[in-house]
Amino acid sequence: MTHILSADIGGTTCKLGIFDESLNILEKWEISTNKTGEGILENIYDSFVVHLNRKNLDINSMIGMGIGVPGPIDFENGVVNGAVNLNWTGNIEVRKIMQKYFDGPIYVDNDANVATLGEKFKGAGQNESEVVCMTLGTGVGGGIVANNVLLHGHNGSGAEIGHFLVDQKKRFKCNCGMKGCLETVASATGVVNLVHHYYSNMSLKSSLHDHIMNKNVSAKDVFDAAKNDDEFSQFIIDKVAGYIAYAASVISVMTNPKYIIIGGGVSNAGDILIQYIEKHYKNMTFRPAQDDTHIVVAKLGNDAGIIGAAGLIKTYVIERENK
Numbered sequence: 369m370t371h372i373l374s375a376d377i378g379g380t381t382c383k384l385g386i387f388d389e390s391l392n393i394l395e396k397w398e399i400s401t402n403k404t405g406e407g408i409l410e411n412i413y414d415s416f417v418v419h420l421n422r423k424n425l426d427i428n429s430m431i432g433m434g435i436g437v438p439g440p441i442d443f444e445n446g447v448v449n450g451a452v453n454l455n456w457t458g459n460i461e462v463r464k465i466m467q468k469y470f471d472g473p474i475y476v477d478n479d480a481n482v483a484t485l486g487e488k489f490k491g492a493g494q495n496e497s498e499v500v501c502m503t504l505g506t507g508v509g510g511g512i513v514a515n516n517v518l519l520h521g522h523n524g525s526g527a528e529i530g531h532f533l534v535d536q537k538k539r540f541k542c543n544c545g546m547k548g549c550l551e552t553v554a555s556a557t558g559v560v561n562l563v564h565h566y567y568s569n570m571s572l573k574s575s576l577h578d579h580i581m582n583k584n585v586s587a588k589d590v591f592d593a594a595k596n597d598d599e600f601s602q603f604i605i606d607k608v609a610g611y612i613a614y615a616a617s618v619i620s621v622m623t624n625p626k627y628i629i630i631g632g633g634v635s636n637a638g639d640i641l642i643q644y645i646e647k648h649y650k651n652m653t654f655r656p657a658q659d660d661t662h663i664v665v666a667k668l669g670n671d672a673g674i675i676g677a678a679g680l681i682k683t684y685v686i687e688r689e690n691k
């Protein structure tokens with residue numbers, strides 16, 4: 369038994385991969401997510417069999433299967449409690465359904481957690497045991513690896529960094545129904561929230577004036593303008609960075625990560641974002657908890673999910689057997 373099967377299920381495509389025990393990719397491919405409910409899982413199984421047959425590999429000789437899903441997870445039982453992007457409602461017993469096809473170990477986790485595990489093993493986390501990842505995209509996902517394992521909490525809501533209250537004024541509403549979450553000020557939508565909030569209340573002029581007035585400014589516009597010395601855009605990135613740093617600071621006194629990894633579309637803001645986060649982080653974090661902690665940009669891009677889903681099998685099957 370030498371190979372790991374990995375699936376990262378998204379709203380439009382499922383990324384699939386076959387890995388060796390050291391999490392090197394032997395093959396990766398995508399299929400479209402064109403069925404709902406259990407049909408997606410059956411499609412995944414069928415595609416695995418086709419690709420394994422080409423390599424003369426038997427699915428029952430696989431070490432295990434790791435699956436990333438965009439929804440809240442009951443990790444112990446491999447159950448997803450709804451996934452809006454997949455049109456899954458109610459509890460879907462992913463592990464139990466997949467066990468109809470594959471009788472080896474199956475681990476299921478949410479997309480932010482598997483991306484974190486991918487970055488820990490093969491990306492910016494340098495295979496350290498203490499790693500935090502914040503994925504700043506349309507929303508904000510988070511994952512915390514402490515003592516080499518992902519934190520899940522008692523009902524799977526651990527490490528939901530996106531819903532950490534960072535804006536004490538609670539100016540913007542979050543998708544979760546609360547106000548003031550990190551997601552409302554540090555996602556792509558959050559960047560735009562801050563642009564509109566501050567532009568009408570301050571005198572800094574911006575090259576984005578027309579976009580802002582027409583309400584079609586994007587986070588990318590802000591990052592591009594900031595790189596061209598647009599002062600208002602730099603001011604906005606500084607605000608975003610302050611909120612991210614605050615979340616990173618609190619996490620640092622909890623789990624003392626070695627690497628705090630910033631991923632997702634917002635991390636395309638690049639060096640300026642990291643520099644501003646570092647500035648705020650150093651000013652607000654308990655000294656011993658920030659010593660030798662590095663704030664870095666994610667390295668794996670879209671592959672973080674399948675590498676991390678395979679990483680579930682490495683963490684919970686291979687490394688446990690070796691202990």
Ligand SMILES: [Zn+2]
Nearest residue numbers: 531542544549
């Ligand atoms: Zn929220």
